[in-house]
Amino acid sequence: xxxxxxxxxxxxxxxxxxxxxxxxxxxxxxxxxxxxxxxxxxxxxxxxxxxxxxxxxxxxxxxxxxxxxxxxxxxxxxxxxxxxxxxxxxxxxxxxxxxxxxxxxxxxxxxxxxxxxxxxxxxxxxxxxxxxxxxxxxxxxxxxxxxxxxxxxxxxxxxxxxxxxxxxxxxxxxxxxxxxxxxxxxxxxxxxxxxxxxxxxxxxxxxxxxxxxxxxxxxxxxxxxxxxxxxxxxxxxxxxxxxxxxxxxxxxxxxxxxxxxxxxxxxxxxxxxxxxxxxxxxxxxxxxxxxxxxxxxxxxxxxxxxxxxxxxxxxxxxxxxxxxxxxxxxx
Amino acid sequence: xxxxxxxxxxxxxxxxxxxxxxxxxxxxxxxxxxxxxxxxxxxxxxxxxxxxxxxxxxxxxxxxxxxxxxxxxxxxxxxxxxxxxxxxxxxxxxxxxxxxxxxxxxxxxxxxxxxxxxxxxxxxxxxxxxxxxxxxxxxxxxxxxxxxxxxxxxxxxxxxxxxxxxxxxxxxxxxxxxxxxxxxxxxxxxxxxxxxxxxxxxxxxxxxxxxxxxxxxxxxxxxxxxxxxxxxxxxxxxxxxxxxxxxxxxxxxxxxxxxxxxxxxxxxxxxxxxxxxxxxxxxxxxxxxxxxxxxxxxxxxxxxxxxxxxxxxxxxxxxxxxxxxxxxxxxxxxxx
Numbered sequence: 001x002x003x004x005x006x007x008x009x010x011x012x013x014x015x016x017x018x019x020x021x022x023x024x025x026x027x028x029x030x031x032x033x034x035x036x037x038x039x040x041x042x043x044x045x046x047x048x049x050x051x052x053x054x055x056x057x058x059x060x061x062x063x064x065x066x067x068x069x070x071x072x073x074x075x076x077x078x079x080x081x082x083x084x085x086x087x088x089x090x091x092x093x094x095x096x097x098x099x100x101x102x103x104x105x106x107x108x109x110x111x112x113x114x115x116x117x118x119x120x121x122x123x124x125x126x127x128x129x130x131x132x133x134x135x136x137x138x139x140x141x142x143x144x145x146x147x148x149x150x151x152x153x154x155x156x157x158x159x160x161x162x163x164x165x166x167x168x169x170x171x172x173x174x175x176x177x178x179x180x181x182x183x184x185x186x187x188x189x190x191x192x193x194x195x196x197x198x199x200x201x202x203x204x205x206x207x208x209x210x211x212x213x214x215x216x217x218x219x220x221x222x223x224x225x226x227x228x229x230x231x232x233x234x235x236x237x238x239x240x241x242x243x244x245x246x247x248x249x250x251x252x253x254x255x256x257x258x259x260x261x262x263x264x265x266x267x268x269x270x271x272x273x274x275x276x277x278x279x280x281x282x283x284x285x286x287x288x289x290x291x292x293x294x295x296x297x298x299x300x301x302x303x304x305x306x307x308x309x310x311x312x313x314x315x316x317x318x319x320x321x322x323x324x325x326x327x328x329x330x331x
Numbered sequence: 332x333x334x335x336x337x338x339x340x341x342x343x344x345x346x347x348x349x350x351x352x353x354x355x356x357x358x359x360x361x362x363x364x365x366x367x368x369x370x371x372x373x374x375x376x377x378x379x380x381x382x383x384x385x386x387x388x389x390x391x392x393x394x395x396x397x398x399x400x401x402x403x404x405x406x407x408x409x410x411x412x413x414x415x416x417x418x419x420x421x422x423x424x425x426x427x428x429x430x431x432x433x434x435x436x437x438x439x440x441x442x443x444x445x446x447x448x449x450x451x452x453x454x455x456x457x458x459x460x461x462x463x464x465x466x467x468x469x470x471x472x473x474x475x476x477x478x479x480x481x482x483x484x485x486x487x488x489x490x491x492x493x494x495x496x497x498x499x500x501x502x503x504x505x506x507x508x509x510x511x512x513x514x515x516x517x518x519x520x521x522x523x524x525x526x527x528x529x530x531x532x533x534x535x536x537x538x539x540x541x542x543x544x545x546x547x548x549x550x551x552x553x554x555x556x557x558x559x560x561x562x563x564x565x566x567x568x569x570x571x572x573x574x575x576x577x578x579x580x581x582x583x584x585x586x587x588x589x590x591x592x593x594x595x596x597x598x599x600x601x602x603x604x605x606x607x608x609x610x611x612x613x614x615x616x617x618x619x620x621x622x623x624x625x626x627x628x629x630x631x632x633x634x635x636x637x638x639x640x641x642x643x644x645x646x647x648x649x650x651x652x653x654x655x656x657x658x659x660x661x662x663x664x665x666x667x
Binding site: 067113117118119120122123124126127128129130131132133134135137138141142246249250253259260292293294295296297298299301302305306309310 | 477597598646
């Protein structure tokens with residue numbers, strides 16, 4: 001009896017997220033059968049491509065033990081800059097290159113303040129969350145800016161379902177990101193810094209450089225996300241990516257990466273992104289009004305997180321009790 | 332050679348002492364000094380800034396953020412964070428507004444219901460953080476989303492637009508007491524009570540003990556869990572007070588009100604010098620932090636700077652404050 005309940009808890013702990021995900025897909029599919037089509041899958045991928053790319057950078061930041069609240073605002077700022085530059089020069093490629101360089105510079109400001117001055121990343125990126133959005137709005141005077149050049153044609157090019165250009169970009173960035181995080185020295189350093197700064201320093205790791213680089217990486221991801229978004233809509237909007245940082249953090253955490261740093265992987269993040277993506281698009285396709293959408297979203301996220309924590313704790317507790325029972329039997 | 336080098340050595344020593352004293356002065360009175368400097372600078376460069384009407388106006392403008400900041404300061408002091416405050420403010424404004432609009436209950440009962448809802452959400456935040464061990468960033472982030480959703484669902488009952496016409500609310504939002512705007516009176520009373528409570532009660536001492544060192548606090552008999560849950564409940568309660576003030580001031584309740592306000596509140600707390608990693612800070616300094624934000628925004632409005640650039644400037648103010656704070660305290664507070 002004890003053993004079986006323990007197994008249930010352990011299985012719930014390990015596969016709870018997957019089970020919740022399948023249950024969600026089933027519910028959305030029953031309410032709206034169109035949800036279970038290839039076209040709908042392509043739709044989910046397109047709508048959440050920017051989220052996936054931003055969550056990639058966020059994973060590096062969280063593993064290193066920091067947090068980046070500015071990604072949504074940076075995405076808006078970069079979209080606006082690329083669109084404005086493309087209108088001035090008439091050349092989208094140079095606009096994209098310049099935009100990505102500016103993204104790296106913004107990331108370097110965040111990372112520099114965290115790494116060199118030792119400021120808390122919550123404050124630094126909170127400030128960037130506010131100023132980047134402010135600058136984006138001020139540059140456009142609050143209106144949207146259309147994108148000149150071939151970018152929208154390329155991003156919206158028709159590929160066989162469920163493939164799409166945004167999805168291809170996501171797959172490529174995740175392949176590269178995974179290689180960097182799992183196979184390179186920089187990736188190992190990111191884990192080491194998040195696991196314990198003191199020991200990382202003693203091991204000869206240049207902690208400051210690692211901290212600086214994860215923020216540059218995160219801002220660059222927001223820049224890539226911005227290019228995908230303005231390509232999809234053919235316009236840049238200063239209120240783009242509002243709340244994106246929260247979705248990205250939720251996706252990474254739901255995937256199982258800890259806010260305390262030192263743990264996590266991009267495979268886990270991809271699961272978390274899938275969860276948030278299905279939830280976002282699913283709630284919208286079954287025709288839930290905006291007001292209810294946030295409520296359901298908050299509840300499902302809290303449920304998924306509590307399920308994992310509580311089942312993990314129950315599994316540990318029953319395991320302890322079983323040990324005691326075993327000891328008494330053998331005694 | 333030795334003789335010659337001696338004066339240099341004493342010089343270096345005394346210079347070092349001056350720097351040390353400056354640092355102590357900066358960390359103790361830095362926020363006050365910034366407020367005074369801004370008052371002088373803005374007063375000298377604008378005829379309108381130092382008028383009593385404008386200064387009272389600033390007090391009215393900062394009152395909501397400052398009131399919510401009391402709870403946020405306590406939450407940061409115990410090493411937590413509460414991102415749900417703006418959503419709780421909307422929920423409280425919605426509940427009070429709807430009860431009054433439908434003429435279901437008298438105003439005091441509506442206010443009590445709104446406050447209870449706020450404290451309830453705060454209690455829930457505290458219990459989830461305490462019982463599950465999930466990071467408060469995540470828990471209160473979930474609440475930020477969920478409670479705003481709940482408030483919007485309730486708002487649908489009032490067609491998304493509730494007028495506040497109750498005389499008590501009109502007085503609360505636009506009335507004056509001895510020439511001071513009512514929201515500012517509520518704020519000042521709140522700070523007087525909170526400051527006394529933090530300095531003179533066991534509860535206040537427990538908060539600092541937990542923020543300083545949780546294990547040491549627990550070992551010396553501080554009821555850590557109960558105190559932490561109470562702090563989150565208090566934060567919810569004060570967010571609800573802020574929501575009522577907001578509804579009273581603008582006279583309507585609709586979905587976008589209060590959106591993003593949690594960041595303005597945290598800004599005020601941090602500008603006041605409270606450490607985001609817990610244990611260090613003073614409630615009454617948050618009022619100074621709110622004053623700095625309020626004065627800068629007010630000055631920019633007088634100077635005709637657009638709202639968009641004001642928003643951008645707010646971000647840079649936080650950065651400047653954080654950098655100054657770091658320099659004043661010396662040393663780093665690296666992430667985890």
